[in-house]
Amino acid sequence: MSIQENLIEIKKTIPDFVKLIAVSKTKPNEDILLAYNSGQRVFGENKAQELSEKYQELPKDIEWHFIGHLQTNKVKFIAPFVSLVHSIDSIKLMEDINKEAKKNNRIIDCLMQFHIAEEDTKFGFDFNEASRLLNSNIFASLENIRIIGVMGMATYTDNEVQIRKEFQNLKLIFDQLKSEIFKDNISFKEISMGMSDDYQIAIEEGSTMVRIGSSIFGTRNLI
Ligand SMILES: *Cc1c(COP(=O)(O)O)cnc(C)c1O
Numbered sequence: 672m673s674i675q676e677n678l679i680e681i682k683k684t685i686p687d688f689v690k691l692i693a694v695s696k697t698k699p700n701e702d703i704l705l706a707y708n709s710g711q712r713v714f715g716e717n718k719a720q721e722l723s724e725k726y727q728e729l730p731k732d733i734e735w736h737f738i739g740h741l742q743t744n745k746v747k748f749i750a751p752f753v754s755l756v757h758s759i760d761s762i763k764l765m766e767d768i769n770k771e772a773k774k775n776n777r778i779i780d781c782l783m784q785f786h787i788a789e790e791d792t793k794f795g796f797d798f799n800e801a802s803r804l805l806n807s808n809i810f811a812s813l814e815n816i817r818i819i820g821v822m823g824m825a826t827y828t829d830n831e832v833q834i835r836k837e838f839q840n841l842k843l844i845f846d847q848l849k850s851e852i853f854k855d856n857i858s859f860k861e862i863s864m865g866m867s868d869d870y871q872i873a874i875e876e877g878s879t880m881v882r883i884g885s886s887i888f889g890t891r892n893l894i
Pocket of ligand 1: 694696717738739824865866867868882883884885886
């Protein structure tokens with residue numbers, strides 16, 4: 672099936688209140704334009720320099736999301752335009768995004784990434800770490816970032832029970848942060864979870880943003 676047909680089929684399975692992020696990492700601009708021309712406006716990338724080049728070359732009404740591990744020295748490439756950083760995994764990264772956001776006279780929306788998978792290769796906070804950080808004076812001083820929710824990746828497995836449990840865990844983390852720290856904050860409302868193979872489970876468990884790559888654009892070459 673073509674990229675347009677894939678998009679149409681996937682959109683049929685996603686409720687209106689869930690935002691579809693088309694993950695275009697490693698894919699050429701022509702592929703992104705095919706999706707763009709069938710109405711998709713939100714795209715996700717996981718390399719700062721690749722994202723910056725695509726931003727410069729492609730239509731300016733695209734909403735770009737950064738979804739991968741972001742090295743602090745790369746923040747400057749995306750700070751002028753990025754719409755949402757899904758992958759805050761350290762205080763240092765928060766401080767650097769805040770600094771670059773300030774330089775660009777912006778407030779940058781971010782999600783806190785949580786480690787919900789069994790594998791220890793995936794980045795992210797655990798609840799206590801995040802809670803300590805969000806209650807700290809350092810966090811209170813960061814005026815140019817806004818935390819609008821959480822993000823997580825489930826274990827890469829066929830075990831649906833396990834995947835579901837991990838997504839439920841992220842939803843619990845969200846609910847707890849909402850009630851303990853972001854109670855009066857209406858912006859704190861996003862749960863970014865679900866990829867090509869598990870997004871339907873994620874939506875059942877409360878996802879508000881799904882990040883889908885290969886089911887739209889086809890499999891990626893390993894690089
Ligand atoms: C690549 C990637 C995705 C998309 O994965 P697919 O399985 O191709 O849908 C989603 N989230 C993150 C963080 C990614 O790096």
